[in-house]
Amino acid sequence: MWTICRKELADHFSSTRFLLLFCLIFMVALVAAYMAVENVHKALEGFPKSSHVFLMMFTTPGKFFSLVQFVAFFGPLLGIIMGFDAINRERHLRTLGKLLSQPIFRDAVINGKFLAGVITVTLVMVSLLLLLTGMGLVTLGVVPGWEEIARLAVYLIISIAYISFWLGLAILFSIVFRSLATSALASVALWIFFSFFMGFVADMAADTLRPVYNRRDVEQVVANDRLAHAFSLVSPVVLYGEATGPILDPFQRSAGSLLVITPMEAFSLERFRGPLPLDQSMFIVWPHIVLMMALTLICFGIGYVTFLRQEIRTV
Amino acid sequence: MAAIIQTQGLTRRYGRQTAVEQLDLEVQEGEIFGFLGPNGAGKTTTILMLLGLTEPSAGSARVLGYDPVRDPLPIKRQVGYLPENVGFYDDLTGRENLRYIADLNGIPEPEATEKIESALRTVGLADEGDKLVGAYSRGMRQRLGIAELLVKDPRLLILDEPTLGLDPDGTNKMLDLIRDLNRSRGITVMLSSHLLDQVQRICHRVGIMIKGRLVALGTIEELARRKGADSGRPVLEEIYMRYFREA
Numbered sequence: 021m022w023t024i025c026r027k028e029l030a031d032h033f034s035s036t037r038f039l040l041l042f043c044l045i046f047m048v049a050l051v052a053a054y055m056a057v058e059n060v061h062k063a064l065e066g067f068p069k070s071s072h073v074f075l076m077m078f079t080t081p082g083k084f085f086s087l088v089q090f091v092a093f094f095g096p097l098l099g100i101i102m103g104f105d106a107i108n109r110e111r112h113l114r115t116l117g118k119l120l121s122q123p124i125f126r127d128a129v130i131n132g133k134f135l136a137g138v139i140t141v142t143l144v145m146v147s148l149l150l151l152l153t154g155m156g157l158v159t160l161g162v163v164p165g166w167e168e169i170a171r172l173a174v175y176l177i178i179s180i181a182y183i184s185f186w187l188g189l190a191i192l193f194s195i196v197f198r199s200l201a202t203s204a205l206a207s208v209a210l211w212i213f214f215s216f217f218m219g220f221v222a223d224m225a226a227d228t229l230r231p232v233y234n235r236r237d238v239e240q241v242v243a244n245d246r247l248a249h250a251f252s253l254v255s256p257v258v259l260y261g262e263a264t265g266p267i268l269d270p271f272q273r274s275a276g277s278l279l280v281i282t283p284m285e286a287f288s289l290e291r292f293r294g295p296l297p298l299d300q301s302m303f304i305v306w307p308h309i310v311l312m313m314a315l316t317l318i319c320f321g322i323g324y325v326t327f328l329r330q331e332i333r334t335v
Numbered sequence: 336m337a338a339i340i341q342t343q344g345l346t347r348r349y350g351r352q353t354a355v356e357q358l359d360l361e362v363q364e365g366e367i368f369g370f371l372g373p374n375g376a377g378k379t380t381t382i383l384m385l386l387g388l389t390e391p392s393a394g395s396a397r398v399l400g401y402d403p404v405r406d407p408l409p410i411k412r413q414v415g416y417l418p419e420n421v422g423f424y425d426d427l428t429g430r431e432n433l434r435y436i437a438d439l440n441g442i443p444e445p446e447a448t449e450k451i452e453s454a455l456r457t458v459g460l461a462d463e464g465d466k467l468v469g470a471y472s473r474g475m476r477q478r479l480g481i482a483e484l485l486v487k488d489p490r491l492l493i494l495d496e497p498t499l500g501l502d503p504d505g506t507n508k509m510l511d512l513i514r515d516l517n518r519s520r521g522i523t524v525m526l527s528s529h530l531l532d533q534v535q536r537i538c539h540r541v542g543i544m545i546k547g548r549l550v551a552l553g554t555i556e557e558l559a560r561r562k563g564a565d566s567g568r569p570v571l572e573e574i575y576m577r578y579f580r581e582a
């Protein structure tokens with residue numbers, strides 16, 4: 021497995037498309053961070069220095085988007101690019117039969133490829149965060165506190181799980197579809213669907229299952245909205261957004277929309293406007309994190325089982 | 336002589352179609368065995384089952400004393416399998432491709448380099464080892480395929496159409512190479528082919544498979560006697576065509 025993993029790593033880092041995407045991500049991230057820093061400066065003008073300034077660099081939108089939104093959007097592309105041809109490229113090159121006739125277990129092939137992808141994602145994300153942290157240190161002149169660093173670490177882990185989901189999905193498609201183009205298209209289609217259309221679909225599904233007849237009937241509206249929210253959580257993009265929100269913004273007290281806030285929460289919201297400690301933020305989002313890991317594992321698991329039972333020969 | 340490959344009632348069905356039916360086959364240690372049959376006869380399917388790459392629907396096989404379904408790893412460690420139309424990582428050099436195979440077989444360092452170099456020398460690619468495989472000719476690819484098998488010091492070679500797409504000169508060289516490996520290193524060889532005169536030249540025994548059934552098994556002389564072929568030098572082509580017409 022390690023042999024395969026090592027070869028795949030070497031392949032990733034020498035492939036042109038990966039390097040292109042890597043440069044693109046770094047450039048956009050730098051620009052976004054630069055704009056965010058300007059806005060943070062503006063926002064802080066005249067105020068006493070508040071805590072958690074450092075994290076604001078990641079969540080404040082620049083001209084178009086914040087860094088977090090950027091990763092939520094482009095992260096999947098990274099996963100897809102590394103996974104969409106994992107298995108069917110070996111079929112295409114006719115190396116799969118040869119590879120599987122070496123003294124290795126069949127699952128070592130898919131495990132090695134997945135692991136190589138995860139390691140690459142980790143390297144990209146760590147270097148990205150380090151770069152931005154360094155940039156923040158210089159431009160903002162603020163040293164992040166331990167808690168902020170811890171929050172960034174949690175954010176890093178969630179992001180890796182998130183991109184790994186897309187990697188697992190792309191590998192699954194590379195097993196199911198024989199053609200490189202089909203598996204790439206399928207992954208991208210799902211990416212676009214989850215990123216842009218999941219909201220509509222969730223609303224539509226909720227409207228059919230729990231229709232709102234009377235806009236003033238609070239119970240109906242709440243039930244409808246809860247259902248729509250639950251549906252939208254199927255989308256890893258939504259999950260990721262809600263999971264990272266409270267982690268990077270200590271003032272955010274709920275992962276969901278305003279309507280799901282319980283009276284108790286609303287009450288406490290009134291009473292103190294102070295930041296939540298990290299463990300409280302974690303408490304809010306841990307179901308999201310678990311759900312996302314579960315989605316990743318399910319995706320990888322389906323691919324794993326399919327691959328183990330699949331005929332080797334291309335039909 | 337001991338049987339190195341042995342199958343009993345080996346059967347493989349794809350849906351309603353039977354690709355291999357009730358195959359009883361023995362290959363002896365030290366021989367070159369020719370596996371003949373028209374397209375779609377089930378040769379490749381049989382080979383895949385011997386390596387544990389496809390599960391049989393019924394029957395069983397033993398390769399080097401191991402069951403390919405339950406115990407494929409020791410088989411894969413000692414058997415060199417050249418698939419029909421073998422492929423390589425085109426963006427790596429010949430040496431790098433061999434290195435990957437050596438790594439996958441867990442061959443440790445000074446030994447691996449030694450084996451790679453000697454394999455390249457044996458197949459006559461020592462000077463081209465650092466070219467990208469994408470730039471190799473068909474004949475060079477086929478020889479690189481053999482080199483990949485030699486890296487793991489196999490006891491048994493299973494070659495699926497090793498001369499496919501080679502020119503006459505390349506074909507002859509490939510056959511000489513196979514015969515030489517068999518003679519000088521005592522490697523048992525099982526090869527499938529359509530090219531009867533080549534098979535006749537190097538194989539000690541042949542099996543003829545038609546539509547999933549093994550219709551004949553033995554030395555060429557034996558088969559000729561059984562079929563009452565013309566006297567004089569028996570010609571495999573004639574024997575084959577007789578079986579083919581009967582099937």
Ligand SMILES: Nc1ncnc2c1ncn2[C@@H]1O[C@H](COP(=O)(O)OP(=O)(O)OP(=O)(O)O)[C@@H](O)[C@H]1O
Nearest residue numbers: 331333335349354373374375376377378379380381
């Ligand atoms: N994955 C599969 N699904 C369905 N049928 C298959 C599959 N693989 C092989 N077959 C069928 O099994 C039969 C035997 O095929 P096989 O490839 O073993 O023949 P072969 O003797 O190797 O032929 P060739 O000389 O053309 O290589 C064929 O009729 C083929 O259509």
Ligand SMILES: [Mg+2]
Nearest residue numbers: 378379419495
């Ligand atoms: Mg075949």
